[in-house]
Amino acid sequence: xxxxxxxxxxxxxxxxxxxxxxxxxxxxxxxxxxxxxxxxxxxxxxxxxxxxxxxxxxxxxxxxxxxxxxxxxxxxxxxxxxxxxxxxxxxxxxxxxxxxxxxxxxxxxxxxxxxxxxxxxxxxxxxxxxxxxxxxxxxxxxxxxxxxxxxxxxxxxxxxxxxxxxxxxxxxxxxxxxxxxxxxxxxxxxxxxxxxxxxxxxxxxxxxxxxxxxxxxxxxxxxxxxxxxxxxxxxxxxxxxxxxxxxxxxxxxxxxxxxxxxxxxxxxxxxxxxxxxxxxxxxxxxxxxxxxxxxxxxxxxxxxxxxxxxxxxxxxxxxxxxxxxxxxxxxxxxxxxxxxxxxxxxxxxxxxxxxxx
Amino acid sequence: xxxxxxxxxxxxxxxxxxxxxxxxxxxxxxxxxxxxxxxxxxxxxxxxxxxxxxxxxxxxxxxxxxxxxxxxxxxxxxxxxxxxxxxxxxxxxxxxxxxxxxxxxxxxxxxxxxxxxxxxxxxxxxxxxxxxxxxxxxxxxxxxxxxxxxxxxxxxxxxxxxxxxxxxxxxxxxxxxxxxxxxxxxxxxxxxxxxxxxxxxxxxxxxxxxxxxxxxxxxxxxxxxxxxxxxxxxxxxxxxxxxxxxxxxxxxxxxxxxxxxxxxxxxxxxxxxxxxxxxxxxxxxxxxxxxxxxxxxxxxxxxxxxxxxxxxxxxxxxxxxxxxxxxxxxxxxxxxxxxxxxxxxxxxxxxxxxxxxxxxx
Numbered sequence: 001x002x003x004x005x006x007x008x009x010x011x012x013x014x015x016x017x018x019x020x021x022x023x024x025x026x027x028x029x030x031x032x033x034x035x036x037x038x039x040x041x042x043x044x045x046x047x048x049x050x051x052x053x054x055x056x057x058x059x060x061x062x063x064x065x066x067x068x069x070x071x072x073x074x075x076x077x078x079x080x081x082x083x084x085x086x087x088x089x090x091x092x093x094x095x096x097x098x099x100x101x102x103x104x105x106x107x108x109x110x111x112x113x114x115x116x117x118x119x120x121x122x123x124x125x126x127x128x129x130x131x132x133x134x135x136x137x138x139x140x141x142x143x144x145x146x147x148x149x150x151x152x153x154x155x156x157x158x159x160x161x162x163x164x165x166x167x168x169x170x171x172x173x174x175x176x177x178x179x180x181x182x183x184x185x186x187x188x189x190x191x192x193x194x195x196x197x198x199x200x201x202x203x204x205x206x207x208x209x210x211x212x213x214x215x216x217x218x219x220x221x222x223x224x225x226x227x228x229x230x231x232x233x234x235x236x237x238x239x240x241x242x243x244x245x246x247x248x249x250x251x252x253x254x255x256x257x258x259x260x261x262x263x264x265x266x267x268x269x270x271x272x273x274x275x276x277x278x279x280x281x282x283x284x285x286x287x288x289x290x291x292x293x294x295x296x297x298x299x300x301x302x303x304x305x306x307x308x309x310x311x312x313x314x315x316x317x318x319x320x321x322x323x324x325x326x327x328x329x330x331x332x333x334x335x336x337x338x339x340x341x342x343x344x345x346x347x348x349x350x351x352x353x354x355x356x357x
Numbered sequence: 358x359x360x361x362x363x364x365x366x367x368x369x370x371x372x373x374x375x376x377x378x379x380x381x382x383x384x385x386x387x388x389x390x391x392x393x394x395x396x397x398x399x400x401x402x403x404x405x406x407x408x409x410x411x412x413x414x415x416x417x418x419x420x421x422x423x424x425x426x427x428x429x430x431x432x433x434x435x436x437x438x439x440x441x442x443x444x445x446x447x448x449x450x451x452x453x454x455x456x457x458x459x460x461x462x463x464x465x466x467x468x469x470x471x472x473x474x475x476x477x478x479x480x481x482x483x484x485x486x487x488x489x490x491x492x493x494x495x496x497x498x499x500x501x502x503x504x505x506x507x508x509x510x511x512x513x514x515x516x517x518x519x520x521x522x523x524x525x526x527x528x529x530x531x532x533x534x535x536x537x538x539x540x541x542x543x544x545x546x547x548x549x550x551x552x553x554x555x556x557x558x559x560x561x562x563x564x565x566x567x568x569x570x571x572x573x574x575x576x577x578x579x580x581x582x583x584x585x586x587x588x589x590x591x592x593x594x595x596x597x598x599x600x601x602x603x604x605x606x607x608x609x610x611x612x613x614x615x616x617x618x619x620x621x622x623x624x625x626x627x628x629x630x631x632x633x634x635x636x637x638x639x640x641x642x643x644x645x646x647x648x649x650x651x652x653x654x655x656x657x658x659x660x661x662x663x664x665x666x667x668x669x670x671x672x673x674x675x676x677x678x679x680x681x682x683x684x685x686x687x688x689x690x691x692x693x694x695x696x697x698x699x700x701x702x703x704x705x706x707x708x709x710x711x712x713x714x715x716x717x718x
Contacts, residue, residue, distance in 0.1 A: 014559055017559045045387070046382070046387065048382070049382055049387050050387050050389050116608070117683055118608055118609060118683055121616070122612055124616065125613075125619070129615075129619065131623055132592050132619055135623060135627075155627075158620055319376060319379060319380065320372075320376070323375040323376050
């Protein structure tokens, strides 16, 4: 596909691989983060009846670029008691972990890094590296707040991976695939073919599945929110208790890397949820390109729908952030083990029974 | 059970209520006033900087006496008879030359008590509230329009100029408060795809990359004196091994390796950090080095592996995307190896129950 075309175009598979590797970052992640950071500030401001950034550019649209320039110029502070190698490596690992997830995400029918057969599980696996990076950052900082935040992050992410995987398993039982591209293609047509409405096959099974899919969506959305450390699960960086948790000691561009990773992660989570339950890059109403006979328009439309769905869930994440207060550590663990996991198990077993029927 | 479900529903429902509130607030007009560009409307009786209209001042000193903090300093000189000092705007005759009229605005407490006694309404409060200076001495405002030596006409001209200067100063203070617009700039970055290694394909490069990661980090695991560093290096070793699994077409094993071992390493790290007291100083190497048995063991192992490597006929497959093993693996596990699979499940269950019962004590 994309890769083959690039290989032919450039005449070397190494150049093609490099371009392919850079594309999502330059075309999507960086512009997205620039927009998302501004959007978060704007959404938070308006939810609190404020205006947010207004000075740089029209209504502050260039604020993030100004901030980026500021971060680039900042001094890179490394305390003398830090474990320097690990301290320098940690932001890279965190960003690599969250960026690696983008390799498997199908942005549209034509723009996909790699059609990994194990797409969903692959994403869960590589985002595990983010935790390792966070723990590394916390430990290498040699700061009690950082270490506390890192420990909390590790405990939290290990716990919340269980309900995530259980719901992924549920979806696998219905669809029989974890390939994100096939998963998206399955939900083609109109919006009632989406997994949240019971999947593409029409019949009794579809109607029986709907409540479980809705529950499953809730469970996986909550647990993925916890995995990317967003409010109300942001106890690893809880500002009011831990200064700012694992990235307290970081400054300048390294801090920006953590920031970038956080927002990239937010999109990855939204993308997974959009693909699993809301049809991925499929349009809810059919394509303009097909009805006009312009074949080339379809991938762009798909890209549009995918971005819209992703951005919607990011908006929901921001919305929740400014609605809910933070969990306490013990509440967080109790919520996972007493509520999320039993619910996920019940969904798993009942959906299994329904699919056997 | 019903209580449990009710709790769950209650939690969910109250979240939705909260979300409704925040969503409504998105459309409530903001209360922010964009201060330097948009100024809040001042209240009717606001009290700000003092101003003295010297044309009307008769030098009666009443404001100075009214001032509770003595910030007004007035000196006057009587006029020579026959000298016409003019009249104030409300018809009073001026009789004194005001030679000094200083207001130390830094002392001023904005009580407005000086304004009321003034018989000519020449001292009053303006609506200027932004006046910052670098030196305290510049807060002493001099309102005098003439000195006793100079002739009145020239003095008057000079006075007008100073009054104008005063006004310009106030205007400059306002201007300085306004922010400058930040300069625009666009960050640009292009992928450097100039590197062209013609000797190897992508797969070879990736293979050597992962192999290097595995080997280097494995060496560090063994040699590192710091247990946390060793654990982190182990993470990279497992990551490299997972990469090699992918290249060998065992994608599921690779990913399970990542999931399981990343979690495992994290637990190891947590224990490492929590249990060891002084992590950086603990020597985790054993004291005695059994050189001879180790050499024999390593030699034997190397010999066996070398023999296997040399004697095997390696199948060379062109670099193709290997088929996914997931479906086959799933079918095999549920048909051919179902007994082992179930036994493993029981084993894990026993471990789980054991852990739970130990945790309860």
